[in-house]
């Protein structure tokens with residue numbers, strides 16, 4: 557297939573990859589249909605950062621990311637975000653469609669102390685700062 561537009565990064569869980577912390581996905585059929593003519597590049601920043609699947613749930617706490625066992629996984633989250641940005645730069649990505657409410661991919665919302673608050677995930681922030689337009693999907 558020939559694509560007219562530059563590729564779009566998409567959270568891998570949204571297209572059905574079982575990469576969520578609990579080993580499931582967040583497949584959105586309508587989204588796949590909506591972007592069926594676009595060149596999508598699925599990425600899971602938490603896997604790219606070296607975390608296993610399944611893995612303990614994590615939250616952003618001040619400038620760190622801490623999992624439910626109290627382990628500091630900031631390094632892995634930052635590594636995953638940098639790898640995602642590397643892919644974006646390699647392929648000239650200008651847009652990303654990311655899973656809302658995730659500590660990596662959340663664009664407008666993340667969880668803090670178990671409550672939904674306004675905020676951005678680590679990867680969403682890095683991509684946005686690099687000029688990639690990020691859209692969040694619930």
Ligand code: SF4
Nearest residue numbers: 569576600655658661
């Ligand atoms: S890091 Fe992003 S792509 Fe990976 S499971 Fe979480 S929301 Fe989905």
